[in-house]
Amino acid sequence: MTEHDITDESHRAACTECAAEWTELDAISAAARALPQLTPSRDLWSGIDARLAGNANTSSSALARAERRWFRSPTLRMAAAATLLVVASSAVTWRVATDRNDTAPSDPANGVTDSAAAVLAALTEAPAGSPRYSQASYESDFAAMDVEIRAMQSLLNERRAELDPNTIAVLEKSLMLIDQAISESRSALLNDPASQFLAAQLARSYSTKLTLLRSTATMPMGS
Amino acid sequence: MTLALTLSSPPAAPSDDVTLAANGDRRAFERLYRDNVDRIFSVCVRMVGDRGRAEELTQDAFVRAWEKLGTFRGDSLFSTWLHRLAVNVVLNEREAETRRRDRHDDGIEDLDAISYGDVRPLPVPGLSLDLERAIATLPPGAKKVFVLHDVEGYTHEEIAEVLGVTAGGCKAQLHRARMLLRRMLTK
Amino acid sequence: MTTRLLLRSIILGALILPLGALHAQASRQRVDTSFTFDKGGSVNLGLVSGEIRVLTGTGNEIRILATIERGRLETSFSRGHVSIEARSVNSRMGATRYELTVPAGTRVTASAVSGEILVRGTGAEVEAHTVSGEIRVEDANGAVELESVSGDIILTKASGRIDLSTVSGEVDLTDVSGDVGAESVSGSIIVRRSRLRAFRTETVSGDVSYDGTFSADGDYRLNTHSGDVMLTIPANGNAALELETWSGNIASDFPLTLQPGQDVGRRNRRMQFNIGTGGGRVSAETFSGNITIRRAMARGTPE
Numbered sequence: 001m002t003e004h005d006i007t008d009e010s011h012r013a014a015c016t017e018c019a020a021e022w023t024e025l026d027a028i029s030a031a032a033r034a035l036p037q038l039t040p041s042r043d044l045w046s047g048i049d050a051r052l053a054g055n056a057n058t059s060s061s062a063l064a065r066a067e068r069r070w071f072r073s074p075t076l077r078m079a080a081a082a083t084l085l086v087v088a089s090s091a092v093t094w095r096v097a098t099d100r101n102d103t104a105p106s107d108p109a110n111g112v113t114d115s116a117a118a119v120l121a122a123l124t125e126a127p128a129g130s131p132r133y134s135q136a137s138y139e140s141d142f143a144a145m146d147v148e149i150r151a152m153q154s155l156l157n158e159r160r161a162e163l164d165p166n167t168i169a170v171l172e173k174s175l176m177l178i179d180q181a182i183s184e185s186r187s188a189l190l191n192d193p194a195s196q197f198l199a200a201q202l203a204r205s206y207s208t209k210l211t212l213l214r215s216t217a218t219m220p221m222g223s
Numbered sequence: 224m225t226l227a228l229t230l231s232s233p234p235a236a237p238s239d240d241v242t243l244a245a246n247g248d249r250r251a252f253e254r255l256y257r258d259n260v261d262r263i264f265s266v267c268v269r270m271v272g273d274r275g276r277a278e279e280l281t282q283d284a285f286v287r288a289w290e291k292l293g294t295f296r297g298d299s300l301f302s303t304w305l306h307r308l309a310v311n312v313v314l315n316e317r318e319a320e321t322r323r324r325d326r327h328d329d330g331i332e333d334l335d336a337i338s339y340g341d342v343r344p345l346p347v348p349g350l351s352l353d354l355e356r357a358i359a360t361l362p363p364g365a366k367k368v369f370v371l372h373d374v375e376g377y378t379h380e381e382i383a384e385v386l387g388v389t390a391g392g393c394k395a396q397l398h399r400a401r402m403l404l405r406r407m408l409t410k
Numbered sequence: 411m412t413t414r415l416l417l418r419s420i421i422l423g424a425l426i427l428p429l430g431a432l433h434a435q436a437s438r439q440r441v442d443t444s445f446t447f448d449k450g451g452s453v454n455l456g457l458v459s460g461e462i463r464v465l466t467g468t469g470n471e472i473r474i475l476a477t478i479e480r481g482r483l484e485t486s487f488s489r490g491h492v493s494i495e496a497r498s499v500n501s502r503m504g505a506t507r508y509e510l511t512v513p514a515g516t517r518v519t520a521s522a523v524s525g526e527i528l529v530r531g532t533g534a535e536v537e538a539h540t541v542s543g544e545i546r547v548e549d550a551n552g553a554v555e556l557e558s559v560s561g562d563i564i565l566t567k568a569s570g571r572i573d574l575s576t577v578s579g580e581v582d583l584t585d586v587s588g589d590v591g592a593e594s595v596s597g598s599i600i601v602r603r604s605r606l607r608a609f610r611t612e613t614v615s616g617d618v619s620y621d622g623t624f625s626a627d628g629d630y631r632l633n634t635h636s637g638d639v640m641l642t643i644p645a646n647g648n649a650a651l652e653l654e655t656w657s658g659n660i661a662s663d664f665p666l667t668l669q670p671g672q673d674v675g676r677r678n679r680r681m682q683f684n685i686g687t688g689g690g691r692v693s694a695e696t697f698s699g700n701i702t703i704r705r706a707m708a709r710g711t712p713e
Contacts, residue, residue, distance in 0.1 A: 007398055025401040028408070031354050032373035037261040038268055040278050045256055048285045052249055164524070167541055170560045174577050174595040174614075181614050181635040185697060188656055197654060201697050205635060208595065208614060212577065215559075220458070223523050223541040223559070 142206065149206075152213035159216065167223050171216055178212070181205045241301050245292040252292075256285055259302055263309045269370045270313050272359045280316060284309035310371065310385055357407040361400055368393055369400035440477050441485055441494070447472035450534070452517040453510065454493040459524045460506035466514050466531030466549075473511040479504025526561075535570075544579075562597075574599075598637070606630070613637045617699075621706065624649045628690030635697045642704045648686035652693040653701050655679050663705035 004018050005011050012019045160168060185202040192198060243251035263284055268277035288305050295304050361369060367386060371377040372393075379390040379397075386393070447470060455462050457478075467473070476483055476494050481503035486493045496506045506525070512518070517535040520527045526543040529536050535552040538545045541559045550568040557563075557575040564582045565572070574581050574592040581592050581599045589608040592599045594616045601609070604622035611618050613634045621642035624630065630649075632639050643649060643664070653660050660666075664685050685703075694701050 007394070024405055025398075028354070028401050028404050029373045032358075032369070033376070035265075035354065035374055038265045039261050040264045040281060041274065042278070044260065044264075044278055044282050044285075045253060048256065048282050048289075049249065049253070051282070051286045052252070052289050164542070167559060170542075170578050177596055177615050181697065184635070188697070197695070198656065198697075201633075201635065201656075201695070204612060204633065205614065208593075208612070212595065219541065219559075220523055 142202070149209060149213065152210065156213060156216050159219075163216075163219065163223050167219070171212070174212060175209065178205055178209045182209070241292070241295065241297075244289070245295070252285075252289060255301065255305075259305055260285075262302065263305065266306065266309060266370065266375055267313055269355075269358060269374060270310075270367060271316075272366075280313050281309070283316075284312045287312055306375070307385070314367075314385070353408055354404070357404050360407070361403060365396050365400035365403065368396040369404070372397050373401075438485075439482055441483060442475050443487075444471050444473040445487070446470055446489065447492075447513055447516070448490040449513060450515050450517070451490040451492070451513070452519070453512060454491070454519045455508050455510075456494070456521045457496040457506040457508065457525055458503055458522070460496075460522070461508070461525055462520045462522060462527045463509045464516075464518050464520070464529045464532065465509075465511045466516075466533075467511040468514075470513050471511075472513065472516075475509045476507065478506045481506070623647070624690045624692060626689040628692075630690060630692040632692075632694045633696070634699050637696070637699045639694045639696060639699060639701045640704065641692065641694065641702070642706045643685055644706050646686065647706075648684075648689040649692045650684050650688040650690065651682065651703070652691070653679075653681045653703075654694075655696045655699065655701055657698045658696045658700045660701045660703075662703035664703055 004015060006018045006022055006025075012022050156171070163171075182202065182205045185198055185205060189195065189198045189202060240248075240251040240254050244255060260281065264277060264281045267280045267284070268274055271277055271280065284305070288308050291308065295301065358366060358369065358374075368382055371382045371385070372379070377385070379393045382388075382393045383390040388396075449470065451472075453464065453472075455464075460478075472492060474487075474492065474494070476485070478496055481496055481498045483506075484495045484497055492510075494508055496503060512532060514532060515534050516532050518529050518532060519537040520529065521539045522543050523540070524542045525540060526546070527538045527540060528546045529538065529550070530546075530548040533549050533551050535554065536547050536550040537553075537555045538547065539557045540561045542561050543558070544561045544564070545556050545558055546564045547554065547556060547568065548566045550565070550570070552570040554565070554568055554570060554572040556565065556573075558579045559577045560579050561576070562579045562582065563574055563576055565574070565584075565586060567585045568583075569587040570589075572583075572586065572588060572590045572592075574583075574590070576594045576597045578595060579597045581594060581597055583590065583592075583599075583601045583604060585603050586601065587605040587607075590601070590606050590610070592609075592611045593613065595614045596616050597613070598617040599611050599613060599619070600617075601620045601622060604620075605625070606620075606622060607625045607628045609620060609628075609630045609632070611632050611634075615636045616634065617637040617640070618632050618634055619640040619642070620630070620632070623644060624647055626648065632641075638658075658679075660679050660681060664683075666681060666683055
């Protein structure tokens with residue numbers, strides 16, 4: 001029996017058996033090419049976003065940890081304020097309980113991380129030779145963060161009754177410290193608007209503030 | 224010594240998301256993500272067979288892409304570059320990269336859970352789901368070559384480079400994969 | 411526990427358990443048990459108020475003593491995994507206490523709201539979260555993640571990838587090696603007798619101090635708004651320093667040689683200089699905090 005080399009075109013021209021088989025194999029290739037795109041079962045972006053902040057920005061990686069922090073323990077997960085957040089698979093979807101919908105984008109956590117970490121990354125990690133992040137851009141990012149901060153602060157107010165007074169005291173004192181840092185950096189920046197150093201410091205303080213506010217939203221009741 | 228910012232007028236607005244993302248704009252990168260995630264996820268899930276792992280690898284791929292954006296020279300389409308990077312991430316995945324979650328990986332592929340995006344008309348109607356299952360049961364070497372060549376459209380040379388095999392070896396694996404699939408599908 | 415309740419849990423247990431298997435799930439107010447535990451097993455503990463203590467034994471057994479004053483414990487035990495969670499009953503939960511002795515190599519995850527957490531001697535991964543309790547970990551390896559709001563975090567003898575976070579607690583590291591990320595708002599971050607390859611830290615007003623060795627391929631980035639930074643560098647050490655502060659002071663035991671073009675008189679101060687032959691990049695930035703570089707004595711550290 002002669003060797004049938006199905007992959008050899010000239011052989012297929014002479015051998016109907018192999019030609020037929022080849023047609024079948026070809027149909028499989030064609031079917032493979034036409035396979036539809038598959039979609040993930042959940043939105044993967046928030047997990048990616050949390051990691052993009054990377055190692056340099058510890059505040060934003062703390063965001064990823066804040067999301068996981070209280071959900072390690074089923075006890076604490078159940079104690080978390082159910083009205084304030086909805087857990088969707090492994091990501092935390094935030095619902096900010098404010099009246100004004102225009103200040104509560106559907107995924108405020110990600111919008112905020114975006115701004116704070118993007119500013120920070122652009123100010124501290126821009127690849128050499130790339131155009132610098134412009135002041136106009138970061139001003140508008142800080143404005144967006146202010147909106148978010150206000151929404152998160154009203155969230156903290158709503159949780160006052162559920163959290164331990166000592167914890168509230170620690171959180172409020174810390175927020176005051178951060179606000180002081182923000183105000184000092186801002187004043188300095190007014191006098192020296194070109195300073196990338198100051199802008200980066202300010203971005204860090206914002207990031208820290210947002211992370212702190214966010215973690216208070218997920219803190220278990222009775223904390 | 225402070226670093227000066229470009230203040231005078233905003234730079235000619237970079238019109239493409241890749242440039243914006245390379246300069247740190249995560250919203251731009253998110254748009255790139257939305258445009259490409261399904262395609263990246265598809266190749267990941269077909270190459271590893273496990274949906275959960277594929278979702279993690281998809282995330283890994285995008286994180287790696289973000290880190291390496293500065294190296295994208297624009298001499299191919301961004302989606303092509305991203306795809307190649309994702310394939311490398313899948314190939315380089317090491318079990319030593321431990322995850323906290325216990326992983327139950329005894330080779331059972333999560334095929335029933337595969338959901339279909341927009342389904343395009345197939346040359347052989349009804350073949351699609353069976354074909355996915357069949358691909359998932361291919362031996363690893365044949366599976367990789369088949370997915371990259373017949374599903375994703377890589378050339379033999381490209382696959383040889385990515386997998387570290389010869390183009391001839393790649394052709395042989397491809398043929399073997401097709402033969403195995405045909406046998407499975409005609410049972 | 412009433413007889414009826416006991417009977418019910420035994421019956422339930424019998425229904426759930428395959429004969430002879432150790433897959434036990436139960437719900438009660440007290441657990442006192444021990445059994446063989448696989449090497450590299452994991453333990454997951456959660457309570458609201460009380461104390462978690464995990465110590466390490468020499469054998470391959472795990473010993474568990476868990477009590478809850480009001481409420482109930484939900485437990486799940488198997489040869490490779492133990493989990494204990496506290497649940498309220500009729501909306502009430504009392505003081506809870508878990509005391510475990512585990513084989514070396516056991517991975518521990520512990521969460522408490524106002525509880526103290528102690529993990530000692532495991533030589534493996536540890537993850538602990540509290541709001542106001544103190545976290546104390548001795549002898550950990552691999553991925554270590556410790557977080558609190560106001561509790562202090564005390565880590566001794568650890569190596570690996572270490573992430574620490576607090577709002578107002580103090581973070582205290584002694585005899586640590588590997589990569590450390592530490593952040594706080596007002597708590598200080600103090601690192602002693604350590605050999606870090608990477609150290610990233612960020613505080614608002616907390617002071618930061620590092621006394622240890624600097625690796626030639628290391629990456630050290632310290633940032634604070636108003637806290638003071640103190641770096642203690644070995645006398646024969648090598649490092650490439652980049653210091654920048656907006657309104658704080660910079661002081662150094664080592665000679666400062668400014669780069670050409672640098673000017674100390676400007677409002678903000680920025681200095682870049684090498685110690686020894688340079689090497690690991692050490693960057694310290696503050697808004698108003700002071701930066702002090704000290705030279706360690708040949709033996710021991712200056713106090």
